[in-house]
Ligand SMILES: NC(=O)C1=CN([C@@H]2O[C@H](COP(=O)(O)OP(=O)(O)OC[C@H]3O[C@@H](n4cnc5c(N)ncnc54)[C@H](O)[C@@H]3O)[C@@H](O)[C@H]2O)[C@@H](O)CC1
């Protein structure tokens with residue numbers, strides 16, 4: 320897992336490293352400046368004439384260090400400080416003094432078109448309000464700049480905790496971020512402003528007791544899925560999935576295929592009787608069909624005994640039978656339960672039942688379903704996605720997977736995973752059904768619920784990237800994600 324931090328958390332880590340560990344602030348700053356300088360060289364940026372734009376805080380002070388290193392390296396460099404002297408931090412005052420001693424060029428005005436690369440050191444994690452006045456005019460003047468832009472720590476104007484644009488923001492080609500990735504660089508729109516993102520170690524330490532429950536999944540998490548040579552189809556887990564309706568067979572097929580491709584041992588799908596013939600093309604799945612005459616409670620009890628994990632939702636439609644099945648599962652389940660799609664629509668008004676549910680529950684809404692379930696609009700969620708996802712997970716007592724370009728997964732204990740992979744080709748019919756199947760499959764193989772949700776989202780997104788590389792983002796289908804997920808697991 321890769322640690323992610325908010326701006327506030329990063330500031331706390333800076334303070335801890337400086338005050339508790341006694342690492343001088345100027346040493347951290349020198350390392351930060353060096354990392355940006357090296358990255359500019361390594362990435363082959365055009366460095367024949369560089370302009371460094373500085374604010375008055377420590378992000379600006381980093382900028383002055385970078386200007387000094389560039390000048391010493393023989394690159395023609397100008398520095399323009401937009402911040403007012405009365406707002407300078409003590410580090411900024413010191414860096415200006417050092418810079419003067421080293422003979423770097425300070426300018427008061429500039430024409431951006433004279434430069435080949437611009438370094439954005441206006442605001443870092445200390446940005447706290449909308450950008451206005453000269454700062455705003457300067458940032459807006461960069462919109463037509465033809466050269467390359469490097470952001471120091473985070474593009475100025477992006478909120479480090481939410482990724483929101485505070486008035487206006489610098490669109491960088493390269494961002495070198497210090498210590499840990501900031502949440503604002505991982506979430507949209509911030510992620511789109513960062514360009515290529517490089518994380519650089521500058522010596523910031525994290526105390527063992529540090530309370531950041533924010534992270535991203537990496538390939539390492541997939542390695543927890545080990546096949547046991549002496550395993551059998553029972554030991555790889557049994558999945559009971561309530562899916563499909565008369566009109567929608569595909570959703571059941573896709574999630575069921577994903578369950579088995581992810582490595583689960585057995586799958587039984589509960590679906591309306593009319594679907595029986597459709598399942599002739601899916602001989603690997605067992606069926607439990609139902610209609611108006613079926614004793615649903617018996618069907619549910621029997622399969623809850625049999626299964627290790629349970630899913631409900633893909634394509635079940637809105638009917639009194641599907642609603643009854645959801646209620647029964649919520650009342651009777653003591654094992655992990657994944658609720659998706661129509662299951663989420665049916666959940667509205669059953670929050671008390673959900674909170675009383677004895678099994679761990681994973682909800683996988685896209686933002687439309689999230690808004691319908693919680694009454695929180697998509698726009699509102701996007702303003703502060705991490706906080707809202709965490710709060711909703713806690714209130715509902717569930718693991719909540721909010722599916723978006725950067726899916727968030729929160730546990731009710733306040734842990735959150737941001738998914739950093741995937742692409743817009745995954746916005747295709749059936750993609751969510753595949754995710755549900757993958758999460759169920761991982762649960763069946765023994766991953767803990769939160770781990771299964773995070774790893775499932777990661778596997779789904781990696782499969783999306785592989786499918787896009789083969790078929791193209793426009794042409795890829797949900798079925799391609801299933802094949803690609805299989806290939807990714809095979810690579811392990
Ligand atoms: N020693 C340290 O503390 C280190 C700090 N580092 C750098 O320092 C940055 C954080 O520095 P700071 O905490 O000083 O914060 P910033 O440099 O990000 O900006 C803070 C300043 O901007 C002002 N400000 C905030 N929003 C504004 C707005 N909309 N319009 C005008 N002024 C605004 C604040 O009042 C404050 O004066 C990091 O992002 C990183 O680049 C790194 O060098 C690593 C070490």
Ligand SMILES: [K+]
Pocket residue numbers: 378439440441442443470471472473474475
């Ligand atoms: K910046």
